[in-house]
Amino acid sequence: MSRAPELTATEFFKVPQPHSLIKADIVSKYIISWAKIIIKSNLHFKKDSRAYVVDLFSGAGKYDNGEKSTPVKLIEAALEIPYLKENVVFRFNDESLEMIKRLEKNIKDIPNCDNFSHPIKCTNFDAESEEVFSWFVKNAKTLKIPMCVFIDPFGYKQISRNLLKTIIQVPQSDIIFFFNYKRINAALGNEQFESNMDKxxxxxRVQNIKREMETAKPIQRSEIIIRHLNESLNEIGAKYVVPYVVVPEDDDQISHYIVGVTKHTRGYELFKKIMKQHSKIGLSAKSKFGHDLASLQRDKQQTLFEEAPDPINDLSNQLKKEYANSTVAFGVLYKSHHPTTNFTESEYKDSVRRLLANGQALIAEESETPNRKTTKGQQSIPNYLVIKFL
Known part of the structure; x- marks a missing residue:
């Protein structure tokens, strides 16, 4: 298998591409944040506080130039937090024996890596093997230990609805996976790979995608594929799906997506926040989150001839319409409304600031006065601030 036809696993881990480092940052930050939330909650309610962190295609943990990939980042971050050391259960797997041996060495080189209450386990299974699937089924049916699973195959064959459904059925479990758009887009036009697309x-749904693509423009293909992916994941139990698009620096075509899958509004909020922090993407892009420098260049060209899109204005108009003649605390508004959009908390605050500045909303008289009237020169919007929409 290869991440691209000309690239082997060994070659891939020589020097990381910028988007590979971004991926490792997004995945490691999300998983550690997820583990904090899950474990603290279960400790509070005196439940079994173990949490699985599973990487099915872990790789070597480090590139040849010393840059860290996801497994090492996860272990180092967890070591800094006592309740994570006591409760996180790491499971790393790779189909390449060479990669697993390198990973085991890189893990041993981490100071205090043996301080976890549950020893780190590295395995060398085919990700589609009965051993792997049975382990997920056992957890789904009997153990039901929360798990955050990262699936980053070199190709796409190992991404199956059956596996994703088994994982998402476990309470408090989330998934992050690598969606190889470039190769899947090509495979959808080739009957030879139809069985892989069916998986x-x-x-x-594959037949529906093909019918839509018959009359679609090339630029619409990604929207069609991602919409159907979202709907397919919803059918198997995922409530929120957050795609992060990647367009390589030397290209203007989509390479792949990093896809976050969760059932919970808090997970959805977390995915949006982390992906927004790592986004370099233009308003002309079809995706909300991503690494797409080509779209930033398109934005510059388009603004010479037409008015630039204004997402904050779009959100402001939504809030103005939905909360007209009502009074609501910002925290209540954000918590109830953000699950319906892909906007982040900071964008909600910017939208409320704009409505206040334009006289389309007021700070209610009964509202508690913020401790600080401004934050970085802008109107402070704490959760308790009560807004009166006109």
């Missing part, structure tokens, strides 16, 4: 989308 990802389901056979009926």
């Amino acid at each position: 990802i989308f389901g056979d009926l």
